[in-house]
Amino acid sequence: MENGAAQPVIVAIDGPSGTGKSSTSKAVAGQLGLSYLDTGAQYRAITWWMVHNGIDIDDASAIAAVAGKPEIVSGTDPAAPTIHVDGVDVSGPIRTQEVTSKVSAVSAVPEVRTRITELQRSIAAGAGNGIVVEGRDIGTTVLPDADLKIFLTASAEARAARRSGELGQGTDVAATREALIKRDAADSSRKTSPLAKAADAVEVDTTELTLAQVIECVVTLVEEKRAGK
């Protein structure tokens, strides 16, 4: 590259729920001047659309029949990521308990995955400075040629405590833990591109690390990759 500009870099960050993928990816992308894509938000958005349009979530063929209908648009500025469906800002509605409890069923439908995977690849291909893409199957399926693949993990206890802290006082930590485990089991056992660590991913166990330490670790890995180490 001329003028010492950095090469575009594609970073895939995968892992179970609550391991810190979104917080880490946003911060790393912000620090390194990269775009950021939250692929979970896209699966949540299509789930919201299904619910909003009265599609039976237990009927995979009904979901498959309409999977191509909603227009999903992701904004990739790490400082202000956005998500719209058919022109509607759904950044709030996709975080409801209803969507969270239904998203694994919708995301398991192959036609949904094909549609969203195509969208993710086209966004990554258009990110001129490079991008951090976070999800469940980025390193294995969506971007198997990513320059750097990270797989974040943490104990179920740590993840439940983090999520409960986010949800506020009075949250039932045990119930939060069970819900996380249930969603991970569904995401890991589906037939089409399940949650999995790519063979060439670097695993980072975040259980005993602060968020700042995880961010620093990933920034260092990206910089080493850029330097050809």
Ligand SMILES: Nc1ncnc2c1ncn2[C@@H]1O[C@H](COP(=O)(O)OP(=O)(O)OP(=O)(O)O)[C@@H](O)[C@H]1O
């Ligand atoms: N290492 C850490 N130590 C303490 N808290 C953390 C750490 N990493 C993330 N958190 C906090 O845990 C919560 C969950 O993090 P985040 O949303 O980034 O996880 P995630 O893997 O993207 O989850 P999901 O897949 O369910 O969307 C947030 O409140 C975040 O601030």
Ligand SMILES: Nc1ccn([C@@H]2O[C@H](COP(=O)(O)O)[C@@H](O)[C@H]2O)c(=O)n1
């Ligand atoms: N690459 C991905 C990303 C997400 N999913 C599904 O979306 C759900 C919500 O993800 P969050 O990160 O927002 O919690 C997740 O439970 C998966 O069902 C996916 O399948 N592939």
